[in-house]
Amino acid sequence: MAPFVHACPWCYIGKARFEKGLAAFAHRDEIEVVHRSFELDPHRAKSETGPVLEMLASKYGRTLDEARAMEAHVATNAHSEGLEYRTEGRDHGNTFDIHRLLHLAKDRGVQNALLDLAYRANFAEERSVFDDDTLVALAVEAGLDETEVRAVLADPEAYADAVRADEREAAELGANGVPFFVLDRKYGVSGGQPAELFTQALEQAWQGRALQPVGGAATAGTADACDIDGGNC
Amino acid sequence: MAPFVHACPWCYIGKARFEKGLAAFAHRDEIEVVHRSFELDPHRAKSETGPVLEMLASKYGRTLDEARAMEAHVATNAHSEGLEYRTEGRDHGNTFDIHRLLHLAKDRGVQNALLDLAYRANFAEERSVFDDDTLVALAVEAGLDETEVRAVLADPEAYADAVRADEREAAELGANGVPFFVLDRKYGVSGGQPAELFTQALEQAWQGRALQPVGGAATAGTADACDIDGGNC
Numbered sequence: 495m496a497p498f499v500h501a502c503p504w505c506y507i508g509k510a511r512f513e514k515g516l517a518a519f520a521h522r523d524e525i526e527v528v529h530r531s532f533e534l535d536p537h538r539a540k541s542e543t544g545p546v547l548e549m550l551a552s553k554y555g556r557t558l559d560e561a562r563a564m565e566a567h568v569a570t571n572a573h574s575e576g577l578e579y580r581t582e583g584r585d586h587g588n589t590f591d592i593h594r595l596l597h598l599a600k601d602r603g604v605q606n607a608l609l610d611l612a613y614r615a616n617f618a619e620e621r622s623v624f625d626d627d628t629l630v631a632l633a634v635e636a637g638l639d640e641t642e643v644r645a646v647l648a649d650p651e652a653y654a655d656a657v658r659a660d661e662r663e664a665a666e667l668g669a670n671g672v673p674f675f676v677l678d679r680k681y682g683v684s685g686g687q688p689a690e691l692f693t694q695a696l697e698q699a700w701q702g703r704a705l706q707p708v709g710g711a712a713t714a715g716t717a718d719a720c721d722i723d724g725g726n727c
Numbered sequence: 728m729a730p731f732v733h734a735c736p737w738c739y740i741g742k743a744r745f746e747k748g749l750a751a752f753a754h755r756d757e758i759e760v761v762h763r764s765f766e767l768d769p770h771r772a773k774s775e776t777g778p779v780l781e782m783l784a785s786k787y788g789r790t791l792d793e794a795r796a797m798e799a800h801v802a803t804n805a806h807s808e809g810l811e812y813r814t815e816g817r818d819h820g821n822t823f824d825i826h827r828l829l830h831l832a833k834d835r836g837v838q839n840a841l842l843d844l845a846y847r848a849n850f851a852e853e854r855s856v857f858d859d860d861t862l863v864a865l866a867v868e869a870g871l872d873e874t875e876v877r878a879v880l881a882d883p884e885a886y887a888d889a890v891r892a893d894e895r896e897a898a899e900l901g902a903n904g905v906p907f908f909v910l911d912r913k914y915g916v917s918g919g920q921p922a923e924l925f926t927q928a929l930e931q932a933w934q935g936r937a938l939q940p941v942g943g944a945a946t947a948g949t950a951d952a953c954d955i956d957g958g959n960c
């Protein structure tokens with residue numbers, strides 16, 4: 495499983511829906527979930543932050559009231575999943591550093607914890623995730639070592655390749671938006687779909703785990719091979 | 728790509744055929760090949776080595792002459808791929824340590840080199856790959872650090888989990904013999920098939936790389952998602 499994530503609210507909501515769908519899946523304990531990087535606005539400078547509503551209005555050519563209505567629609571969806579969502583006062587900005595820290599967190603086994611904390615900070619608590627002190631506080635709360643976190647933030651190349659590799663893979667897989675869920679590199683689910691859809695996708699992927707044979711049955715004994723229980727060599 | 732490998736002669740031959748098939752594949756430079764562990768005889772003690780011909784005769788209930796005929800058949804196949812193959816005087820034994828070293832070599836980027844050297848030593852040069860000094864010499868020739876190699880050999884748990892994880896995965900994938908080739912965890916090729924079959928399998932896997940959508944088109948914009956070029960959030 496590799497959902498591509500972002501500061502996009504549908505990722506925040508989609509993660510909750512996916513987790514509800516996963517909880518209803520019989521083989522949930524055998525599923526490994528890895529979160530991948532995806533930037534919606536990679537060319538924005540790190541210092542260039544600002545209010546979300548104004549960004550939405552300017553990016554999509556809407557009035558502020560229309561942007562507010564878009565946010566209200568998102569909030570309704572968030573609330574229906576039991577998630578807090580503040581429609582005013584949030585910042586937007588460049589998420590590259592968050593993604594780099596999520597890769598460090600992945601290496602240390604706390605990726606999911608950091609992602610949940612970052613989502614909550616950004617969408618429910620209106621703490622800006624675009625300044626280093628907040629990022630450090632969240633990372634330490636997730637279980638990371640403060641010195642290590644500061645070292646990664648101070649070195650712009652730390653985990654930068656890992657972020658870019660995820661984004662290249664997303665492009666190869668045809669993902670041009672998030673959230674985007676990839677199961678076994680075989681099935682794709684786009685968007686913050688209902689939990690039931692994720693359960694169904696997991697079941698479909700589970701059924702489809704058998705390898706497709708090329709050149710005859712994909713089990714040994716049919717060709718020049720050494721069998722584990724004797725025969726052929 | 729994840730061929731499962733072993734001291735099985737069909738792996739030695741199959742690797743050559745696969746590489747010939749890969750060389751004829753248009754996107755060969757975009758393919759990553761990883762060799763995985765597979766033991767045919769995991770319960771044999773490390774000290775318990777002996778001549779291959781007698782093992783074959785006793786394991787499969789054949790006479791020594793019949794075992795010789797089996798080996799001659801294998802040799803013909805090896806020669807047709809331009810590989811040397813000595814049918815007499817080879818040892819068999821427990822390959823666990825070789826697999827552990829191949830995992831170290833993978834971490835150091837020289838897995839393919841060590842595998843080729845180990846195959847040549849075992850099948851063409853009749854150097855026993857079941858003693859530590861030969862293994863160290865081969866590993867150093869492949870580019871590994873002697874101290875590191877000796878440390879791995881001295882610690883029976885070093886890379887042991889990696890070997891077992893490969894074998895569990897092979898079992899999950901339904902591989903009960905080797906060589907066994909897995910492409911994108913989607914397609915399986917069993918046995919030392921002709922090079923053309925591998926090219927065809929690679930082409931089929933390449934075509935099949937597109938994700939199968941679940942719950943509508945597997946591209947964003949069709950559901951609750953944030954698109955990279957605007958829209959929805």
